[in-house]
Amino acid sequence: MPASSAALAAGSMVAALLALPGTARAEDITPPDVLVKSVTLEVVDIVRNDRDIQAGDRRKVIALVETKVVPHFNFAAMTASAAGNHWGKATQEQKTRLTEEFRTLMVRTYASSIAAYKDQKFDFRPLRARPADTDVTINVRVLQAGAAAVKIDYEMEKTARGWKVWDVRVADISLTANYRTEFANVVRDSGIDGLIRTLEAKNRSTERPAAAIAAEKKNDPPRR
């Protein structure tokens, strides 16, 4: 029944418009599995069809990640998880700065990985959770010929502003857990401020001028 589903869609749009910002009701929140699927497919579709991105325009990939992906992540929670025991010892200002630097690093890493997508297929696993759950894991599998599927798991929590990702596991490697030892080593040697400085330096070093990007583009052949 296309007519009735269109009416339903229009109805829910009106409902969404009527809902005051910040007071979204539970039923207006996009379910986590739907969110992961729609964002993934949208982003991959853009990456595959955008000529600039295919030609290696890094700034455009980062802009894409910032607008489409970043709003669904809780970076403070990710940073807290990576910082482990040390998070509790940080001051409010240190937490804010640490989160900001880690966020920059994550966005860049994410941009690099999605730019590498080409002919992979996605298998979105059905979500096993109860309607009342506020903490779920969304499983996606990336399928490629000649290799076992790569699992991507999103750890998500429900907030009033929608479902937010607080950890990503790629092939069972938790991103935040993988930074935990690195963070702990730096904090032990030079404190939380040292960690902030290390992340700043890391981010500056990956922030390459356009000439360097163009040179890299030449070395990295376009994909057929």
Added chain:
Amino acid sequence: MTATTRTDSALRARALLAAFALALASGCATTNGDPRDPLEGFNRSMYAFNETFDEAIGKPVATAYKTALPDPVLGWVRNFFANLADVFIGVNNLLQGKVGDGLTDWARFAFNTTVGLVGINDVASEMGLEKHNEDFGQTFGRWGAADGAYLVWPFFGPSTVRDTGGGILDLYVDPVRRHTPQDPRTFAVLLRATGQRADLLDASRILEEAALDKYVFQRDAYLQRRRGLIYDGNPPRDPSSRRPEAPRAEDAPGTVAAPPHARRRIADRVFEEPAVHPVPPERAGVVYESRTPANYEAVLAAARREQQ
């Protein structure tokens, strides 16, 4: 002359031992004291060697290979070697008691070798027969063998004591090494290695960008990955990977207050996390404490009553 030879070899052995001990001792000075990595100094020097080799030969050769050959050809090479590997992937699945998966692997081999033209086309995947990732290290892990110390080998890269044992067996039964006549064998082994390195070019570039200390990043990723593989993607939750009490206030004002891991559900039963579980400060971050829910006994007793 035998006496001299013996003295010579004894001397040489002693010198080698001394060099090894020295390498280890110098290594000890630079370790971070991670209990999973007691040989960090030795491993870091092996890692540095591998990096140098990869920069000089591995990466350039793999890049040239990927640039020179069209994608379909790269796929044929990948599929050809992946198909040969399916035989012992099946053996390992059977050794782990996963009969269905093992038979799937052999069915894959049968279809891909015939219909897929000696394996260059992965027709089995298109038929819905899923490719698996198994090796002897995973089989030993499944049988209960612990990781043992983390180890980095020249050319082979990250491993553990257990995976080294498994890797030696993998090499021993490797069909490419065993059943290829001498001349094409070297070519085949090098071609496979080049293809595998080429498939990792994107991953290694991302590692380069993401890691603060590449050695640590790679080690932790390897250990997490192996743990995931041994449990086929469903490892028991590592208590250290629990989400800490994370702040939401500054990131998301007015969010739902329920801490996500305050309660853990096991088979639909709600276990409450212990209120206090002190870890002595000197052990914090070193020992992974296993956590027993506060109401563990009560929930189990209730479950038992229900079953009767």
